[in-house]
Amino acid sequence: MKLSWKQGLGVWAATTSCLLLAVWLRYYLADNGFIKEPNQTYDYIVVGAGTSGCVLAAKLAASNSKVLVIEAGGEPPWYSWIPIVAPILQGSEQYDWRFRTVPQKFAAGALHGNQAFWPQGKMVGGSGQMNFLIHATGSPSDYDSWKVPGWDSHTMKKALDRLTCWTKSIVKPLVARPSFLLDGESEMCSAPVLAEIENSTSCSENAQHIQCPSAAVKVQRVNATETPLLKAFLDAGRACGHSVSEMDRWSDTGSFMASHNTIDGKAGQRWSTYHSHLMPAMKRYSNLHVLTKSSVTKLVWRRNKVIGIQYLDADGRIKHVKAGKEILLSAGTIKTTQILQQSGIGPPHVLEPLDIPMKADLPVGENLQDHLQVPLFVELNASVSLNIVKMLHPRQFWNYMVHGKGALATSGIEGIATLTKKREDGKPSKPYGMLILFNMGSINADVYTSVANIKKEAFHRWFPKSSSLSQEGFVLISICLHPRSRGHIRITSPDPMQPPEIDPAYLSNDYDVQCSIDTIKQGVELLNTDSFRELGARVHWPTFPECGSKQGIDNQRYLECLVRTAALTMYHPAGTATMGHKDDPDAVVDPELRVRGVNGLRVVDASVLPRLPSGPPNSVLVAMAERAADFIINKH
Numbered sequence: 070m071k072l073s074w075k076q077g078l079g080v081w082a083a084t085t086s087c088l089l090l091a092v093w094l095r096y097y098l099a100d101n102g103f104i105k106e107p108n109q110t111y112d113y114i115v116v117g118a119g120t121s122g123c124v125l126a127a128k129l130a131a132s133n134s135k136v137l138v139i140e141a142g143g144e145p146p147w148y149s150w151i152p153i154v155a156p157i158l159q160g161s162e163q164y165d166w167r168f169r170t171v172p173q174k175f176a177a178g179a180l181h182g183n184q185a186f187w188p189q190g191k192m193v194g195g196s197g198q199m200n201f202l203i204h205a206t207g208s209p210s211d212y213d214s215w216k217v218p219g220w221d222s223h224t225m226k227k228a229l230d231r232l233t234c235w236t237k238s239i240v241k242p243l244v245a246r247p248s249f250l251l252d253g254e255s256e257m258c259s260a261p262v263l264a265e266i267e268n269s270t271s272c273s274e275n276a277q278h279i280q281c282p283s284a285a286v287k288v289q290r291v292n293a294t295e296t297p298l299l300k301a302f303l304d305a306g307r308a309c310g311h312s313v314s315e316m317d318r319w320s321d322t323g324s325f326m327a328s329h330n331t332i333d334g335k336a337g338q339r340w341s342t343y344h345s346h347l348m349p350a351m352k353r354y355s356n357l358h359v360l361t362k363s364s365v366t367k368l369v370w371r372r373n374k375v376i377g378i379q380y381l382d383a384d385g386r387i388k389h390v391k392a393g394k395e396i397l398l399s400a401g402t403i404k405t406t407q408i409l410q411q412s413g414i415g416p417p418h419v420l421e422p423l424d425i426p427m428k429a430d431l432p433v434g435e436n437l438q439d440h441l442q443v444p445l446f447v448e449l450n451a452s453v454s455l456n457i458v459k460m461l462h463p464r465q466f467w468n469y470m471v472h473g474k475g476a477l478a479t480s481g482i483e484g485i486a487t488l489t490k491k492r493e494d495g496k497p498s499k500p501y502g503m504l505i506l507f508n509m510g511s512i513n514a515d516v517y518t519s520v521a522n523i524k525k526e527a528f529h530r531w532f533p534k535s536s537s538l539s540q541e542g543f544v545l546i547s548i549c550l551h552p553r554s555r556g557h558i559r560i561t562s563p564d565p566m567q568p569p570e571i572d573p574a575y576l577s578n579d580y581d582v583q584c585s586i587d588t589i590k591q592g593v594e595l596l597n598t599d600s601f602r603e604l605g606a607r608v609h610w611p612t613f614p615e616c617g618s619k620q621g622i623d624n625q626r627y628l629e630c631l632v633r634t635a636a637l638t639m640y641h642p643a644g645t646a647t648m649g650h651k652d653d654p655d656a657v658v659d660p661e662l663r664v665r666g667v668n669g670l671r672v673v674d675a676s677v678l679p680r681l682p683s684g685p686p687n688s689v690l691v692a693m694a695e696r697a698a699d700f701i702i703n704k705h
């Protein structure tokens with residue numbers, strides 16, 4: 070029987086809808102353990118069910134404690150499990166906090182009002198439920214530079230190794246575990262595996278001996294033999310004299326490699342800490358309660374001890390819950406800062422004008438830092454990239470729904486390079502820049518301009534071919550790994566529902582501009598190698614009028630202007646409740662993440678990072694939260 074195109078479309082739409090419904094049912098019916106009304110008292114209250122909060126809650130619940138997780142957002146939408154759709158959640162009123170910075174003096178020229186938009190997840194899973202899934206562990210020198218007792222590179226390596234389990238390709242087909250082992254249980258990698266590394270060689274001997282952790286980060290490595298673009302990236306790196314490594318390396322020397330993404334390789338799904346930690350713990354422990362759509366506004370005090378929280382429930386009523394042991398703030402950098410200041414923990418110059426009684430004079434909100442990215446579009450004339458037409462092909466849906474494979478099962482991030490350079494004494498520097506290969510030829514102007522606040526005209530000068538849905542190409546992202554600019558987050562009203570003032574002071578330190586330029590130059594150099602020439606690679610230098618008419622790599626003034634115009638957030642705000650030695654005046658929390666001078670309160674999220682690691686921080690935060698849970702369990 071021959072179908073007309075309309076009938077064919079109808080069959081395709083019906084099949085797709087059924088499959089989507091099946092996925093939806095699978096996730097929604099599986100989620101239990103959410104409560105409507107909390108008890109009056111718990112041992113621990115975890116504020117925020119994001120990357121860090123999910124880990125803490127699961128580990129504390131496994132220690133037999135009564136745990137309440139309180140989350141401002143609701144359950145994540147079913148489509149958040151599909152790796153490629155992450156950007157769709159940005160800008161959503163329901164799932165994104167939609168923070169905005171104040172106008173930036175030295176950056177953000179392409180953005181309306183020089184204001185950067187900062188998406189942050191507002192749902193169970195937090196920002197880890199909408200992120201781009203890059204798994205990175207940083208470099209050893211990152212942790213040593215913190216100079217915080219107990220957080221050196223040696224300790225962090227152990228914590229990160231405990232998280233991730235590498236295995237070799239011959240153990241395929243992968244068998245996903247039905248639920249996670251929790252405390253005290255473990256298994257070997259060679260049996261049901263928790264991580265997929267295809268074609269790995271460097272770790273294969275070790276793989277049999279590594280103990281899989283109780284609740285691991287599943288990591289899928291993009292396979293260079295399947296993606297010609299990644300192969301070209303790695304070959305170009307090699308041709309330019311960089312080292313290329315098979316696996317995530319624990320080293321300060323920098324290298325090019327395939328991206329490791331936190332994707333469940335078997336199902337092709339996002340692997341956030343909701344999935345890895347909270348969801349299995351909710352199914353297993355009746356002492357773990359999760360309350361959603363409830364926003365914590367303040368801490369409740371008895372003298373210098375925090376004994377509970379005040380929150381607004383889903384109907385906007387003010388309510389209170391007590392914690393017998395501790396409150397753990399894991400609300401993410403911005404909201405944790407806000408809750409602390411609103412509760413009287415912060416610097417006098419923030420609290421006094423608002424008549425908020427001071428409980429602890431600490432530099433909460435200072436030391437704000439973020440990674441900035443400069444994305445450049447590289448056009449190709451070979452059919453090797455993803456684009457919207459290819460992604461929407463019915464075969465991709467089928468492949469995804471039936472096999473958990475294909476374009477929808479990827480994040481689009483395929484290659485990562487950590488860069489070093491020669492110092493004056495001839496020795497290599499520590500990693501300073503990162504290149505990311507984002508395999509996406511067509512970029513939707515409406516989506517991108519609205520989520521990133523980009524002026525339409527600037528966008529078209531930046532991504533001139535974006536209107537073609539079948540465009541071949543990729544986005545080469547350059548990141549300065551250790552920016553020196555520091556900003557702040559400050560509340561400007563005693564009303565907890567008013568957003569705080571966010572000023573990252575982007576590019577206020579000239580080092581950050583030059584660091585971005587050096588990274589861009591190393592990225593563009595790759596395009597002159599045979600591997601990219603064969604694909605017809607051509608970079609589009611944005612033609613911003615304010616940057617003059619001489620675009621290109623040899624024009625320093627153009628490059629400076631480009632960075633100040635086109636740098637965007639890489640979504641990693643951190644540092645505002647920084648961790649430090651217990652007597653360090655710049656520290657908000659001590660090495661065990663207790664708020665200095667306050668009893669019963671810890672902070673466990675990106676705000677405690679003294680300095681950003683050499684890469685996206687999500688997996689580092691998972692390791693930190695696992696360690697924090699150990700501190701807490703050992704204490705009580």
Ligand SMILES: Cc1cc2nc3c(=O)[nH]c(=O)nc-3n(C[C@H](O)[C@H](O)[C@H](O)COP(=O)(O)OP(=O)(O)OC[C@H]3O[C@@H](n4cnc5c(N)ncnc54)[C@H](O)[C@@H]3O)c2cc1C
Nearest residue numbers: 117119120121141195196200201202203365404675685687
């Ligand atoms: C778009 C995007 C892409 C990213 N890509 C990557 C990547 O590829 N790789 C990577 O490593 N990192 C990435 N990141 C960064 C990474 O996801 C974050 O650093 C990490 O998730 C932060 O974890 P957290 O625990 O500090 O906070 P979050 O995960 O943001 O969790 C905070 C939680 O607290 C809740 N909350 C806030 N206020 C309250 C309140 N008052 N009451 C109750 N609950 C509250 C929030 O709703 C949220 O669920 C990305 C981030 C974004 C936004």
